[in-house]
Amino acid sequence: xxxxxxxxxxxxxxxxxxxxxxxxxxxxxxxxxxxxxxxxxxxxxxxxxxxxxxxxxxxxxxxxxxxxxxxxxxxxxxxxxxxxxxxxxxxxxxxxxxxxxxxxxxxxxxxxxxxxxxxxxxxxxx
Amino acid sequence: xxxxxxxxxxxxxxxxxxxxxxxxxxxxxxxxxxxxxxxxxxxxxxxxxxxxxxxxxxxxxxxxxxxxxxxxxxxxxxxxxxxxxxxxxxxxxxxxxxxxxxxxxxxxxxxxxxxxxxxxxxxxxx
Numbered sequence: 001x002x003x004x005x006x007x008x009x010x011x012x013x014x015x016x017x018x019x020x021x022x023x024x025x026x027x028x029x030x031x032x033x034x035x036x037x038x039x040x041x042x043x044x045x046x047x048x049x050x051x052x053x054x055x056x057x058x059x060x061x062x063x064x065x066x067x068x069x070x071x072x073x074x075x076x077x078x079x080x081x082x083x084x085x086x087x088x089x090x091x092x093x094x095x096x097x098x099x100x101x102x103x104x105x106x107x108x109x110x111x112x113x114x115x116x117x118x119x120x121x122x123x124x125x126x
Numbered sequence: 127x128x129x130x131x132x133x134x135x136x137x138x139x140x141x142x143x144x145x146x147x148x149x150x151x152x153x154x155x156x157x158x159x160x161x162x163x164x165x166x167x168x169x170x171x172x173x174x175x176x177x178x179x180x181x182x183x184x185x186x187x188x189x190x191x192x193x194x195x196x197x198x199x200x201x202x203x204x205x206x207x208x209x210x211x212x213x214x215x216x217x218x219x220x221x222x223x224x225x226x227x228x229x230x231x232x233x234x235x236x237x238x239x240x241x242x243x244x245x246x247x248x249x250x251x252x
Contacts, residue, residue: 008248037203072210075229075245077163082208082229082245084198103201103208105231119201119208122134 001111008074008081011106011113015083016071021057028053029112036118064089067097081106127237134200134207137232137239141209142197146183154179155238162244190215193223207232 002010007027014023034047034056047053072084083104090097101121106113128136133153140149160173160182173179198210209230216223227247232239 005248035203073229074248075210075227076248077161077243077245080231080243080245081248082231084201084210084229101201103199103210103229105206105208117203117206119203119206122131122200122202122207 002108003111004076004079004081004108007108007111007113008076008083008106011081012071012074012083015069015085018066018069020061021054024050024053024057027113029109029114032113033115035116037120063092065092079108081108128234129237130202130205130207130234133234133237133239134202134209134232137207138197138200138209141195141211144192144195146187147180150176150179150183153239155235155240158239159241161242163246189218191218205234207234 011023011027014020014027028050030050031048032050032053034053036043036045036047039045041059043056043059047056067088067090069088070086072086073082075082083106085100085102085104087100088097089100103119105117105119107115137149137153140146140153154176156176157174158176158179160179162169162171162173165171167185169182169185173182193214193216195214196212198212199208201208209232211226211228211230213226214223215226229245231243231245233241
């Protein structure tokens with residue numbers, strides 16, 4: 001069974017390569033709980049189960065052009081780790097280009113990510 | 127009563143000015159729970175109550191020379207916020223100079239920080 005550190009390092013590595021979907025497929029628990037700061041379009045803030053999270057990842061990839069991303073961390077202690085993301089994306093529908101900066105707080109249980117929670121940088125909230 | 131955002135912004139601002147003690151005195155709940163990744167010297171990993179946390183801050187200030195510090199964030203959502211710290215310090219006893227990088231996860235309750243939890247960057251763990 002993977003340790004918190006192994007899961008954290010692998011997740012950061014896959015995100016650095018832009019392999020977001022691979023991260024979900026290999027590191028997430030079937031009953032993952034994923035919490036965004038607020039509801040987006042047709043998605044609730046809190047999603048449950050790996051199918052919903054795969055759907056969210058697909059939606060993001062299909063609707064955004066990712067110009068670059070920077071991944072900081074992981075930071076870790078106990079069963080938790082934190083990864084920082086700086087992502088430069090364009091929303092395909094509105095053509096709006098955004099620099100998003102956020103952290104994810106991840107909880108590991110039985111060698112898999114059981115919970116993820118995203119916190120955007122404060123100055124970007126409007 | 128201060129919102130999570132107000133507490134987060136104020137804490138980041140005071141830490142940027144190096145006013146760590148002022149942050150504890152003005153923003154922390156009396157029954158604050160403070161969790162380090164591991165026990166240090168005579169201090170347990172988990173401390174409870176503002177007097178213990180003040181003692182930890184005093185110990186850190188007295189035993190380290192802080193050359194510079196960088197504060198990232200705050201990142202926030204709901205009742206939680208995250209601040210990133212990059213601190214360049216020398217341990218006065220061992221003369222060892224260290225670049226520490228960590229995040230703090232803070233929980234706000236009734237307008238005060240009720241819990242803080244520190245996670246060091248993974249590559250620094252030995």
